[in-house]
Amino acid sequence: MRCKRKNFIQKIHTATETVYDHKGKEQLIHRHFSNLFGTPAQRRFTLDWEAIGLHPLDLRALEEDFTEEEVQAVIHDLAVDKAPGPDGFIGAFFKASWQVIKSDLMAAINHFCSQQLQHFKHLNSAHMVLIPKKMEANFLADFRPISLTHSIAKLVSKLLANRLAPYLNQLVSRAQSAFIKR
Numbered sequence: 001m002r003c004k005r006k007n008f009i010q011k012i013h014t015a016t017e018t019v020y021d022h023k024g025k026e027q028l029i030h031r032h033f034s035n036l037f038g039t040p041a042q043r044r045f046t047l048d049w050e051a052i053g054l055h056p057l058d059l060r061a062l063e064e065d066f067t068e069e070e071v072q073a074v075i076h077d078l079a080v081d082k083a084p085g086p087d088g089f090i091g092a093f094f095k096a097s098w099q100v101i102k103s104d105l106m107a108a109i110n111h112f113c114s115q116q117l118q119h120f121k122h123l124n125s126a127h128m129v130l131i132p133k134k135m136e137a138n139f140l141a142d143f144r145p146i147s148l149t150h151s152i153a154k155l156v157s158k159l160l161a162n163r164l165a166p167y168l169n170q171l172v173s174r175a176q177s178a179f180i181k182r
Helices: 022-037 068-077 091-096 098-113 151-171
Strands: 126-132 143-149
Touching: 068 091, 068 098, 068 151, 091 098, 098 151
Parallel strands: none
Antiparallel strands: 126 143
């Protein structure tokens, strides 16, 4: 009886070879997705905001510390069983342990938002996971990559989005507003 291990890519075919060893697969995957995603081009121009005619907005409220109510509302809206990131936490954890973790969580979120960025590289990392598009996935094109990010990064992102949402109608042209809730 042969036991097939789940969540393991045994081999990857390329146009010229088949790679079996872990290091070779790692290098092949990294090269493939680095080429696919590319590198950002250098910006050659800057915008003249005055020429565009945007009226200045008072956005100081975006820089205030987050309140427990804001964070608790975001946690309330979290899906309980989404895939965990590198930290291993899911929505169910935050919901069930809110009373225990809220002071530490508030300190972490507001520490980040006060631009204490010395540990941001840890928070800004993600696990890239390859999801097979078909049963016999052997080529890298047969996989769809997803990124599993840290829970704190997801929370901060949602908190910032919630804060910015009321200003979007004033910041984004009506011609560019397809994804803005109205």
